[in-house]
Amino acid sequence: MAVAASRTATGNEGAAAAELAIETVGLRMRYGAKDVLRGVDLQVPRGQVIALLGPNGAGKTTTIEILEGFRGRSAGEVRVLGVDPADGDEYWRARVGIVLQSWRDHGTWRVRDLLHQLGRYYTPFSTPERSKPYGADELMELVGLTAQATARAGSLSGGQRRRLDVAIGIVGKPDLLFLDEPTVGFDPQARQEFHELVHRLANLEETTILLTTHDLEEAEKLSDRIVILAGGKIMADGTAAELGRQVAGQAEIKYSVAGQAQVDHADDATAHVRELFARHGDALGDLEVHKPTLEDIYMTLVREFEAGRWTDASTLPGVTR
Numbered sequence: 001m002a003v004a005a006s007r008t009a010t011g012n013e014g015a016a017a018a019e020l021a022i023e024t025v026g027l028r029m030r031y032g033a034k035d036v037l038r039g040v041d042l043q044v045p046r047g048q049v050i051a052l053l054g055p056n057g058a059g060k061t062t063t064i065e066i067l068e069g070f071r072g073r074s075a076g077e078v079r080v081l082g083v084d085p086a087d088g089d090e091y092w093r094a095r096v097g098i099v100l101q102s103w104r105d106h107g108t109w110r111v112r113d114l115l116h117q118l119g120r121y122y123t124p125f126s127t128p129e130r131s132k133p134y135g136a137d138e139l140m141e142l143v144g145l146t147a148q149a150t151a152r153a154g155s156l157s158g159g160q161r162r163r164l165d166v167a168i169g170i171v172g173k174p175d176l177l178f179l180d181e182p183t184v185g186f187d188p189q190a191r192q193e194f195h196e197l198v199h200r201l202a203n204l205e206e207t208t209i210l211l212t213t214h215d216l217e218e219a220e221k222l223s224d225r226i227v228i229l230a231g232g233k234i235m236a237d238g239t240a241a242e243l244g245r246q247v248a249g250q251a252e253i254k255y256s257v258a259g260q261a262q263v264d265h266a267d268d269a270t271a272h273v274r275e276l277f278a279r280h281g282d283a284l285g286d287l288e289v290h291k292p293t294l295e296d297i298y299m300t301l302v303r304e305f306e307a308g309r310w311t312d313a314s315t316l317p318g319v320t321r
Contacts, residue, residue, distance in 0.1 A: 020079070021046045021176050021208035022067060027076035029062050029232075036062050038232040039076070046175075049202050049209045051219035054229035055302055060212055063229065064178060067210070068098060081175055094125035097174030097207075099165050101181045107154030111145055112136045114153060115167055122172035133172045143167045144193055159186045166194070170201065177201065179211035183218060191218070198222050220294040228298065230305045236297075244292040254288040261286070 022044035029037040037059045044050050054060050065071035066078060069085035069092075078085055083092045106114055115136040122133040140146045143163045148156060153164060162184060169177060179198075183191045195218075201207040202224075213219050219226060220240045228236040228243075236243055251269035255262055257280050266272035269289050276284055 019045055021048070021081060022210070023077075023079045024063075024067075025077040027063070027066065027078060028074045029059070029066065029071075030074045036232050037073075037076075040229070040232070040234060042227065042234065044208060044210065046208050047202060047206045049198065049211070049222055049224045051223035051226045052210060052212050052229060053216070053219060053226060053298060055305075058229040059232045060229055064180070064210070064212065068096065068178060069093070091125055094122055094172055095175045097169040097172060097177040099169035099177070099179045099182055101184065107152065109153050110150050111153060111156075111164060112140065112149040114164075115139050115171055118168060118171050125172070131173055134170070139167050139171060142170075142197065144190070158184075159190050162186060163190070163194075166197070170207075173205065174207060176208045176210070179209060179213075181213055182211060183213075183215070195221060216293070216295045216298055226294065228301055230302065235305060236301055240294045240297070243294075243297045251292070252290040254286070254290070255284055256286040258283050259285075 020043055022042060024040050024042045027037050027040040027042070028035065040059070040063060042063075052060055052063070062071065066073050067080050067085060069080075069088045072086060080088070081092060081095055085092075088096075109117075113136075115134075119133040119136060119139075126132045134142070137146070137149075140149055143166050145160065145163050145167065148160055151160075153161070156164060162182070166179075166182060169179070182198075183194050186194060198209060198211075199222075202209055209222075211219070211222065223240075225237070225239055226243060227234055250265040250267050251272075253264045253266060253269060253272055253276075255264075255276060264272060264276075269291060273287065273289065276287075
């Protein structure tokens with residue numbers, strides 16, 4: 001996917017940069033003699049939901065901690081909401097929400113009281129351009145915790161505690177939200193409700209969201225764009241559909257004609273199925289279409305990397321950055 005296409009079409013680089021929530025150029029991180037990040041170039045337009053994926057040790061956590069301002073970098077340029085995170089002040093930090101994978105604080109606080117108190121910290125940063133933080137009751141309704149308003153945080157179930165994590169992360173109505181494994185512990189209904197919340201934040205609140213998850217189905221459902229990191233570099237960048245066409249190949253179409261099983265492969269599955277119906281009519285049966293899933297794409301790329309057949313994006317034809 002050509003990321004530059006997400007920029008404004010004015011040709012004005014200053015205006016284009018203002019449309020980016022995240023921008024890194026040549027981002028590098030070294031621990032001793034080990035290069036963890038080896039030149040990461042990333043652009044995330046405002047309002048986009050992006051999933052950052054990669055095997056363990058790929059550099060995902062280091063990248064996110066640098067973007068959040070919690071870790072310095074060895075080299076490269078970084079801008080988050082127009083500011084170098086290393087220089088971010090309290091006003092900048094009030095615009096950034098973070099949902100960690102787990103936390104153990106505030107167990108004795110009651111849910112409503114905790115959210116009300118946290119919201120007070122964000123109130124001084126409200127401006128005519130920036131709305132006030134969520135009220136505690138509004139926020140509990142948004143994340144599905146109204147029934148637990150007077151419960152102590154330490155008494156919540158795993159799924160309820162995760163909802164509280166999310167509520168804490170968005171209490172200040174952030175412009176940019178980092179989500180780390182956001183639905184761990186959620187049952188299917190809670191997971192669906194959370195997905196709806198993410199879409200609401202992105203579409204209505206215009207919140208930019210960067211999420212990491214090992215649930216590839218969730219990443220495919222939630223994200224506008226997927227970035228796959230391996231060996232400290234970006235090896236693929238695009239929508240699931242784009243990566244599917246570029247990496248995992250053609251769709252597999254299984255069918256039978258007059259009881260005889262057949263298998264075809266096609267770039268455009270829809271057009272191919274239409275052609276089959278036009279050719280065989282009522283004799284066509286047992287039709288199944290299998291398109292490459294994000295898991296197929298991801299595993300293909302990881303296998304290429306682990307087998308040493310990938311050193312940078314140029315070694316995988318069709319994979320763009």
